[in-house]
Amino acid sequence: MDREERERAISPEAALAELQAGNRRFTEGHPTFGLQSAHRVELASAQYPFAVVLGCSDSRVPVETLFDRPAGDLFVIRLAGNFLDEYGLATLEYGIAILGARLVFVLGHSSCGALTAAVDYLESGHVAPGTIQHLVERLTPIARATRRDRGWVEAAVHENVRATVTEILSTSSIVADAVAQNKLKVVGGTYDLATGLVTPIES
Numbered sequence: 371m372d373r374e375e376r377e378r379a380i381s382p383e384a385a386l387a388e389l390q391a392g393n394r395r396f397t398e399g400h401p402t403f404g405l406q407s408a409h410r411v412e413l414a415s416a417q418y419p420f421a422v423v424l425g426c427s428d429s430r431v432p433v434e435t436l437f438d439r440p441a442g443d444l445f446v447i448r449l450a451g452n453f454l455d456e457y458g459l460a461t462l463e464y465g466i467a468i469l470g471a472r473l474v475f476v477l478g479h480s481s482c483g484a485l486t487a488a489v490d491y492l493e494s495g496h497v498a499p500g501t502i503q504h505l506v507e508r509l510t511p512i513a514r515a516t517r518r519d520r521g522w523v524e525a526a527v528h529e530n531v532r533a534t535v536t537e538i539l540s541t542s543s544i545v546a547d548a549v550a551q552n553k554l555k556v557v558g559g560t561y562d563l564a565t566g567l568v569t570p571i572e573s
């Protein structure tokens with residue numbers, strides 16, 4: 371299957387439905403794909419991932435596993451705090467313009483350490499060691515915008531996904547053109563560490 375065939379084969383809506391169905395299989399305890407080695411040889415010559423996922427580096431949020439997708443389906447960018455930086459954007463654009471992905475999914479998660487650190491920084495002035503503080507300060511405006519007494523971290527996680535979706539849509543002409551041609555959707559959601567469920571976020 372070449373890239374054009376793949377694009378004809380799956381719509382952005384179908385791509386999103388595949389991820390939602392995979393997450394359902396995962397949470398219900400009967401995954402069907404996993405990381406199979408079955409089509410390793412087939413994949414060695416080319417890849418046609420149908421979705422780009424921008425997720426957190428947190429070890430409890432394994433993207434292919436929680437969406438129950440095999441190797442070759444997801445083009446994954448992982449960075450603590452799942453925000454957009456210049457190289458993440460370039461990677462995302464590669465997934466769309468060169469590989470033909472039809473969906474971008476920004477995936478936050480409950481109890482995210484990166485957003486917890488941003489909240490801590492605002493609350494107590496605690497400075498993280500080394501370059502970690504750069505990352506904390508990148509997320510501080512999100513934490514400031516969602517300031518509240520209870521549920522602050524979860525509100526910041528939610529707002530970070532929403533803001534990142536908006537940023538992707540407004541920053542990339544490759545994304546904007548593909549969305550305008552109904553070849554791409556950009557959506558977001560949060561993963562619950564305890565239930566395994568991905569809940570969509572309206573942006």
Ligand SMILES: [Zn+2]
Nearest residue numbers: 426428482483
């Ligand atoms: Zn995280």
